[in-house]
Amino acid sequence: MPLGLPDDPGPARLDRARIARAALDLLRTDGADAFSMRRLAAALQIKSPSLYWHVRSKDELFDLLVDDVLGTVPLPDGDDGPWDERLRDLGLALRRVLLAHPDVARLMPGRTPFGPNGLALAERVIGVLRRAGFDDRLAGYGYLLLMFYVVGFAAQETAFGKGPDNPERLTEISRFLGGLPADRYPNVVAAAGTLTGRPGLTDRFELGLTGILNGLDRDRASSR
Amino acid sequence: MPLGLPDDPGPARLDRARIARAALDLLRTDGADAFSMRRLAAALQIKSPSLYWHVRSKDELFDLLVDDVLGTVPLPDGDDGPWDERLRDLGLALRRVLLAHPDVARLMPGRTPFGPNGLALAERVIGVLRRAGFDDRLAGYGYLLLMFYVVGFAAQETAFGKGPDNPERLTEISRFLGGLPADRYPNVVAAAGTLTGRPGLTDRFELGLTGILNGLDRDRASSR
């Protein structure tokens, strides 16, 4: 026992929260392609089979990561303000959170976001809609439409190199599109610059979100 | 040489098209989790390294599959009819194609759909927008918004077990949501039935699509 470190606790004890945190770090620093249970174990200074005491599988771990990230979305807690404004704010907040975790965002399509935090989010969204006069059916669909739009948008956005990370992917795509033969793809070439421009996408996201909420409103009106 | 089969050609010669077709079959029959280059090679009665003569990597093969599927989307060829109706039809057609290839749909978020067929689709969409009076910038964003919405929606839709395949996934989710404690998740439980009902989603998809196109229209108007 080395002197001067009388109470060195060694690496902290393993639990699901610590595993999730390390997994998020590993995804963020090394990317999804480099992620593996063995590397995650190494980052935690542990052997990989130990992970399976705390987590059933890699897939379940990914579900956990998604739910952890969803847990950081601020939910409106009162019940004041028009329903569409509240859902618009929630959509914007969800996108911001997903852009901050691009790899987790890309994990989401293909998954069903019904961990504790995902359920809390669903409960809130469906509640807002029902209290605004949507019947159960339309409220359920409204939730799905909102989630599909926001998650789908954010997941693809990060793939284009938008989002905070790798701007070099952006310029690579931009060069490719801009270098296309202009006689064959005149329209793509003309728009190549903006296909890979960053700031305008947030406006377009909001535009689509507003359009969807307007559509829901018309849906509600025609149902009564 | 066996009699009666004087010209048996054996398994047809390998090429990218045959590889792509076999890969699509394998994905459809065995699912994405079971897909591997080695199994694909086995299905083609070939050893896996042979694949690498025709295709640089598994990732490039997946890009090829995406582009092949995009190639089956019918593009409007004339230039008549209002722009928003044409894009609406194209969005609906793209979704139909993606639902017919759920695994490929789930491959798309995270990819950049710029193979030959993807470019042809982009060229068409951006062209429709520019001829409708959108400037280059808004036309580019309009294309992105449309693609993000349709692809994101379809990818997540298939994950819910909607789409033609596995209805048992749907009922599993439905049971889970319906069995939740009603005091804690009253809204989710109330809407559980429709979160997993099939036919209404197509209407909601259209509703969102229409809302997005309306939003683009307002965007165009305010830009001049």
Next chain:
DNA sequence: ACCTGAACACCGTTCAAGT
């Protein structure tokens, strides 16, 4: 030009065994 055998450097996961 196209295909294979053999190999490299990995995977996720299980399970008996240790503490």
Next chain:
DNA sequence: ACCTGAACACCGTTCAAGT
């Protein structure tokens, strides 16, 4: 209860060698 060693059954990909 929690962690490890050893192993199983795989992966994607490379590359020298065959035809």
